[in-house]
Amino acid sequence: MSRRHSPTADRSRRAVLAVVGATALAAAAVPAVAFGASGETRKTTSAATAASHSTHSTPKPTVLLVHGAWADSSSWSPVVDRLQAQGYPVQAVANPLRGLASDAAYVRSRIESVQGPVVLVGHSYGGAVISKAAADEPQVKALVYVAAFAPAEGESLGALAARNPGSHATPDALNPVPFDLGDGANGVDLYIKPDKYRDVFAGSLSASRANSLAAVQRPISAATLEETATSAAWKDIPSWYLVTRQDHALPPATQRFMAERAHAHTTEVDAPHAVMLTRPDTVAGLIRHAATATR
Template identity: 60%
Template sequence: MSHRRPVRLAALGAAGLALAAGLATTASANPGHHTGSAAKPTVVLVHGAWSDSSSWSGVVKRLQADGYPVTAPANPLRGLHSDAAYLADFLKTIHGPVVLVAHSYGGAVVTNAATGNPNVKALVYIAAFAPDKGESVAALNAKFPGSHLTDDPNAPVPTALNAVPFTRPDGSTGTDLYLKPDKYQDVFVGKAFGRATVAELAATQRPATTEALGEPSGAPAWKTIPSWYLVARDDHAIPAAAERFMAARAHARTTEIAAPHAVQLTNPGTVAHLVERAAETR
């Protein structure tokens, strides 16, 4: 055994070097994520609560077909500050200009994550939160009437949501908020999909914590980075009036469309077109 152990360690070392070399080759071959050699900016798509990165699939296909490097990282949905820090670190791995696109709660995340990053050339809000310093997602959502997330403003948890307690690795407890399956169509996707598709989307949703929706935002990137905004007029999650308010405050170039909250799912062509407009503007 004493004679064979060094051989095994050497083999493991060789395997490790080979893996590292392979990763380096893969990284250098990914122009959208690790190099600025691409002629077009990298588009980074950030999802919000009650969906995941797959919600961007239709948008990704269209942007890639037009030659854009695209990535749609997972948004942790654990807390606004920690989610923004996670995305900020992710953005540092991208060399060259970035167009940062967000839906729903993801808008609050990019508003914080892009601050101070000179590579982010444009922010695109898709029916998304664009908070100012000190504002929370929950407070902004309650600022205007029209949301179907609750029918009792005094309820401790919005009535369209299920509260699910969990224990963190450090032993502290938290609460995840899921959109109730029977509310998913009305609040999130509208009438664009059939019952089976809506049920699948509801079953695979990712929850956000109460901290994510309640934490106050930091210095907003939209004060220094050019912004675009897509208002979804039939949004039952974020009131359209709130979207217009945030878009106007950010001096965003604004487009309106008759669509539900999940407009990136129902109208991916419109979303992709707006993203490309932002990418092409100098």
């Protein structure tokens, strides 16, 4: 979409339609399936399972957590606490949410600031960012997608968002707000309306907690949803995926499609889009599994 001058009503409407369903929003071997507590289902290969139970003497990798749209880095706090308690170095990156290429470049700079191996984790739109940022970065040993986009080259988030029905991130749930880019051009930021936030994003959290999160949500530039991916690091780096079955932002069917295409070790859980807040033990456990299996 054009970034010049103030957007017309029609263009604002088109920007919102591009994000419908977005959140920003089986392995190649035959998997063995195990069932965990609270409706959690895990698919993993026997090799990865064996690796996850082995004992390693090498230092733990640094975990970089990348949030998506309608959240901020503090949304990872419950996961950070659990990983740090297990001795993992952790950084929750402040994703700029201004554009896929520029956001990935920023995250790449954070990767390169770390000494030693990295496990890169993305939630929602953050998955698209890590898919690009990790390309040609040999210190990234694992990718973990948490209810996240994992686009292939040439795909946009808008196209993936429209792949399956079921998202509640419809135009009437979103608030497009023009903003000044500072160079004479304008963009459009997309927020979730406060009264829709709990349904779209926060699910089982209390109404008061959802209202608080809605007030501090970080918007995403609508133009970001029209960018096409130029890299897909999941083709070369082992990946793990957490599918959220109660997701009203990124449909579970779309999540499963991306996980299977990436040959990711997949876990499913009964949780909303904000799973890092509602099921932090599950999220931290999957990250530890990825970190251990790739050491």
